[in-house]
Amino acid sequence: MSADSEQRTIRCLIAKVGLDGHDRGAHVISRAFRDAGFEVIYSGLHRAPDEIIQATVQEDVDVLGISILSGAHNTLVPKVMAGLEEYGAADDTLVIVGGIIPEEDRPGLLDEGVDAIFGPGTPMQETIDFVKENAPERT
Amino acid sequence: MGQAVESDLVERLLDGEHRALARVITKIESQSPGYRDIVSEIHAHTGHALVVGITGSPGAGKSTLVDKLAKHYRDQGETVGVIAVDPSSPYTGGAVLGDRIRMASNVGDMDVFFRSMSARGQLGGLSTATADAVKALDAFGKDRIIIETVGAGQNEVDVVKTADTVVVLVQPGSGDDVQMLKAGILEIGDVFVVNKADMEGASRTVAELEEMIHLRDDPRANLNMGHHGAEAMGDHHGHGEHTGEDQDDEPEPEPVWTPQVVETIATTAEGIDELVETLSDHYTYLAESGELDEKARQRAAEEIRQLLRSDVNRLLERELDDRGGIEDFASAVVDKETDPYAVTEDVLEPLRDCLEGRDD
Secondary structure (H helix, E strand, O other): OOOOOOOOOOEEEEEEEEOOOOOOOOOOHHHHHOOOEEEEEEOOOEOOOHHHHOOOOHHHHOOEEEEOOOOOHHHHHHHHHHHHHOOOOOOEEEEEEOOOOHHHHHHHHHHOOOOEEEEOOHHHHHHHHHHHHHHHOOO | EEEEEEEHHHHHHHOOOOOOOOHHHHHHOOOOOOOOHHHHHHHHOOOEEEEEEEOOHHHHHHHHHHHHHHHHHHHOOOEEEEEEOOOOOOOOOOEEEEHHHOOHHHOOOEEEEEEEOOOOOOHHHHHHHHHHHHHHHHHHHEEEEEEEEEEHHHHHHHHHHOOEEEEEEEEEOOOOOHHHHOOHHHHHOOEEOOOOOOOOOOHHHHHHHHHHHHHOOOHHHHHHHHOOOOOOOOOOOEOOOOOHHOOOOOOOOOOOOEEEEEEEHHHHOOOHHHHHHHHHHHHHHHHHHHHHHHHHHHHHHHHHHHHHHHHHHHHHHHHHHHHHHHHHHHHHHHHOOOHHHHHHHHHHHHHHHHOOOOOO
């Protein structure tokens, strides 16, 4: 159909998973993504991995950004990744993690299928550029 | 690519695969190549779901109400699809779609399929995209579909009018009674919900709504039925007084719907049962009066018009580009070399010739 013109809009889910109660960082990144022209779905605080999986699958987001400050990333992130796998959503979702992730935990998360980890102090533009360059093509 | 991929996707959607449903809605939303073939294919599988549209000002409690409604239907064993429409920035196209946060009652329940959509800045495109997404949920097998949108403008009114029943949420104390006299969003409601009914001013808001409903001489009722003095089916409030007409020996008067006012406290699910009952009354009315079929026809007509408009628009955009772009025309108009009417006449000429010269 020649009349169809593709309108590429990057969709992101910014997810707070687990028990930590601070989401200033998640708000800041949501707003920065919005201003970059992305559609951002913000999960709200205290989400269980199941909720994150449900939202990622249903919203068909290009990018899942998980924000964790609590130190529970080694337990929670693998659960999310396994759920995405189950619904066939792991391969074509770009997963990025932000927050407090100790250096020694990073290789493990990347092994789980996380595409990138952005620690405190990462310039916002760096994250936005990474998403723009790596957001998967939807087919 | 193309045909095969799309057919496969439709098949997986009809098989109940959530990921395929999600992807079909994405294609509809972004109007990716092939999305029209998909919508054509699923069209035959639609027509089973009951569709409710919910609108109201920001902060009225729409998402919380939708959450509780969804839960109610789930408890009855029905599956639910929700489409929440949020505005996007006209400058960057960006949007924050936050309604999901309030869907707490249905956490982890995949049989509530909740999807956020944004306007993506195209004129009239939102209602087409929403209607197509509703078709996808319907074909997937959802029993109930809820469209939720902020009641901000014509775009949103168009969206919510694609539903069988329109619910307008009103905040207690949301203005003096002149607000109630203003046209627009209040005219489209089949059911009014005064949410946060525990707030001060709730009963006054209910009274004002009731008054508005009775004073308004429903223009639709007059058009459709040529009948005054609307009488509601399942009228719990005892209004809908009889007018002289009803005393005549007329045959059974056609059913007329008087909008109902329901009070809820969505956070505690109070009033949800009554709301569900009112929605069901309205559906019965739609079915018995024949309005359900009529609405379906009107919707189809509107869809066809909308598609024609947007396709013609695209053809004309291309024509403009071929002629050097709108900028040159605009400059010429500003410099008084020509005027907008002359330009329009000029650009449209080949199209008009083509359509009008076909008679022989």
